[in-house]
Amino acid sequence: MSRTLVIWLPPVAALREENTPYPAWLRIDDGVIVDSGQDDGWVGAWETPQDEDADGRLVALAPAADVPLRWLHYPDAAPAQAAAAARIDALKDSLGDAASLHVVTGQPAGEGQAVPVAVTTHAAMAAWADWLKARDLAPVAIIPATAAVPPPEPDTLWTAEIGGEQVIRSADRAYLSDPELDPLIAGNHAVVPLDSDRMREALLLTLAAPPLDLLSGGWKPKRSWSVDAAMLRTAKLLLVALIAISVLVPVIYAIRLAADTGRADEAVVAMAKKAGVAAPDPAAAEAELDRRLAAAGGGPLAFSVPASALYDAMGDAPGVSLKTLSHRTDGTLSTTLAAPRVEDINQVLLALQARSYRITAQPMAGSDGQQMANITIRAVP
Known part of the structure; x- marks a missing residue:
């Protein structure tokens, strides 16, 4: 069984508060959401899973307040070239020192497709890293929560609640909703609430195939080597088998050599007996034959x-x-x-x-x- 725990990271502003609110979370077993909440109820279920053979992973979603998302189009560029161009354009359009920004781009599957671009700060990444480390959490990916909202119908904008945040999704942007700015940005386009079932399906698809991951560049986790207990047991058994074979091969060879030598000795004694030489062993038979030949x-x-x-x-x-x-x-x-x-x-x-x-x-x-x-x-x- 595959298990996925999804945790919404707190906004950076909330981390500065004395009492950080509990994060929103949900648990997915084999592609089905089985539990959710905004408390610490995920801790026991995640640390002590019911199925010991479960394959579990942790995915964190970055809040829309700190990680807005854009989709840039480069119709004539190859996917890798489009991703590089999107990163450069995102840096040009962003405010603040470029060195303090963490820009992440996804790579489209084919030529002409839109490139997702997320822009946040290294300070935000450091704050989330500390928050996760304090709870002994190591996510396999950090995905912008806005990436889960699907594109709207033509001439409309979606509004959807995800992880306690209200998100606006246009054709080329996804950002935190602002009641005063939303009408100005929407213009003559209608802002339509996104159906919760459709939002849930889109979230599951995003988790299965993330369009981008904030754990990239300097924030990519360093590879750590871990020893699989089952593989270690197998290696020990193979080592024992190898040692046993290494010992048995010369032992079996020695037994066969002793048996062949014994048969050869018996044949020599029998041949000497036919020649009229009665001897208890081959050495005595050979000595007696040499003596008789010397005499002759x-x-x-x-x-x-x-x-x-x-x-x-x-x-x-x-x-x-x-x-x-x-x-x-x-x-x-x-x-x-x-x-x-x-x-x-x-x-x-x-x-x-x-x-x-x-x-x-x-x-x-x-x-x-x-x-x-x-x-x-x-x-x-």
């Missing part, structure tokens, strides 16, 4: 393992040649390498060390001027 002259201690690594390393050093090669049963490969430069032999040694072989080297000079080295390579990394 195979496995990682076989000649082919370090010899293959040696030939691969020599493939990256074309200048290195093999002079002698022998193999012992403990898996050690002995060889003599020759090369034009010591750096070429070192390249082979570094390649073997990169493959985690244990290397010993004893350099010596060859009879043909080449560099030579006696090298041993441990077959087991």
Whole structure:
């Protein structure tokens, strides 16, 4: 449910009095006026709403005594240009120092439409701001009360009571009624009372789509960041879920890895059993297989393992040649390498060390001027 509380701001002259009268007010629920008055009856209903899920807003109406309204026409100007021109013309036509005036213009919806212009003072805005602040009220908009009076029929003027003020509305102006000046301003035009039902409908339309807002320029409220309780709860739940997922992912991965490792260990033990090796775990099975292969002259201690690594390393050093090669049963490969430069032999040694072989080297000079080295390579990394 949407709720709107409308409060008429007191005239500036009334604020100077010792006892400021209660403002006129009305409450609107879902576009229907449900309560009104000119007392403090709005306070309880606004501060303690019946519906906790209600979407409420406060709109203040500025009195006609302090904010008259004009409509200026610029048929050939675009809406933005018309609004700028209306502001300049309103300042030209206003009395007093321009710096003390607060001029607000609306922007017409289309080209050729009239531009509403409200003129008040910064002193009045400050007085209303203090009055609202003293009551902990923060309206979303301050609309001139005269903006709610619809335009009259041709050759007539409306007179309507709004917020305890009698307002006159002509084709291009809306202002506070003055019994002595009204006949002079009306001239030969008839002043016709506006039907209360029509005035009520016009007020509701104005509140739904305000033609202008006095809370603009220097009086525009500064944006304040507020934390929505529901969004905060959602953010907390998302944070908890993120932490839980962050913890569960590695835990699940570890469980799956442990399960896969267990299955692999069982498969190794089963394969070793088929080979006649009875072992309680894969490490024991691997040790027993290495022992049997070593005894048979195979496995990682076989000649082919370090010899293959040696030939691969020599493939990256074309200048290195093999002079002698022998193999012992403990898996050690002995060889003599020759090369034009010591750096070429070192390249082979570094390649073997990169493959985690244990290397010993004893350099010596060859009879043909080449560099030579006696090298041993441990077959087991």
